[in-house]
Amino acid sequence: MADRWFEDFVVGERWTSAPRVVTDDDLADFTRVSGDDHPLHAGPGAILQGPFGVAVAMGLLQGLDIHGDAVLGLLDTHWAYRRPVRVGDELTLEVTIVRARRTSSGDRGVVTRAMSLVNQLRETVQEGTTAAMIAARSAGPDPVGRAFGTVGWAEALTDKADLADELASWDGAIGLRSGDDEVHVRIYRGRVVEVARRSPRGATFTLGADAATWLELVEAPDNPFMRLAMAGRFTVTGDGYEYLRLTSALHRLADAAREIA
Template sequence: MTDLGERTVVSATTSDGTAEGGRWFEDFAVGQRWTSPPRPVTDDDLATFTRLSGDDHPLHAGPDAMLQGPFGIAVAMGLLQGLGIHGEAVLGLLDTHWAYRRPIRVGDVLTLDVTIVRCHRTSAGDRGVVTRHMRLLADDGTTVQDGTTSALLAARGTGPDPAGRAFGTVTWAETITATLDVAEDLASWDGTIGLRSGDDEVHLRVYRGRVIDVARRAPRGATFVLGADAATWLEIVEAPENPFMRLAMAGRFTVTGDGYEYLRLTSALHHLVDAAREIA
């Protein structure tokens, strides 16, 4: 079980392979995880998908044939449906961002790991977008394909929603600044720090060591913007110790704007990440 504030969710599969979970927007929370039962790849899969897709390139024939790349997406979507975590509240698929890491061949045994990385209510309030990070794994544990997909789900009510893992949003940043103490680190600094998670970006205006405003955009833009995907922010808040510097050194973050000011504020950013971990 994973304890998410006032919400406890079961992130495991039942004995028959069907995941326990919710089906409305409010039943999903960033950090929930599921793993599918294994799914073998057969000769019939190759023949059927070749016929359906019309892709009969020589790569997909012979003793060392590779399955067509989109076969992996199709299998991932089928395994996702088989987990049983989505029901009648699903209104449609919004996007898919996908990468092909290694070939899929007949004889491979595939499983799907699913992690919720973003839950965002629409402005109407009666529905929300749930983004799933999905990894299709071979039987040796290597990732063959991975990416994110977002679905639109109906909601039971209109909120409010937990802010601790709503990375890159105004409510998230406001909750962080309520617990943030970086006066010493920022005592002589005036400017705007941008934080981005995927498509969500928020700006923190700083004056003499205090955050004086939090908004989607500062009037003059950000001095610099620190960005990462939602999966990286999730890794940061769930790690046993603050991994910000390690992930930054590994290139998991991007910085746009004034890189010199970003380097000057490394200590302050580390404390900011500490605050993000605390509220999560």
């Protein structure tokens, strides 16, 4: 297996695994290994233990051959169980890279994978994200166009967006959050005066979403910001009135995010 270093992972990359059929032996073996012999997992119509899906997802991920010796360890798994898995189901894993951030040491980075385990009916049975620490080939620098929620990304999109007209009389700070990453853009009368992790008085309001939503925004054929916002995919904390006043400016920032991506 060839090494794939931190720099080789690009936010938005996607893979789909080969299918894997769930067997009676899978149910028996996982019951024995886990010790979970609840009646749900026995007899006609038995369903597999929930963690079985996580184990299958990790195995299918390994089978994609996208990770090598550069992987230093698994950091977390955030997982949801949507539908039962039964003997006879044919499971396929869909993987998307949604985050790639270099650590402060510079010699490694965190790569987050959004994963969906789907059955033969194209139903999502389990899904979530997992993050792994990956060794880096060099010290960078890294592209910022899809580094959502970082200072470099916000600097690039505010350089691209012309906000002078929309914000000519506005004074405040707009927070932009992607998952755990948040950046504040301080604006005075249409001019960006600072981009930083935190502004001295906090953000007037913060627009946030998970990394998958930001990725959908920058990859859609047309700017879907309003549609995603109306669907609740973007959330707002802080001064909601100011958020509504600046909807046009935020739409322009979304255009800029799509351009730099």
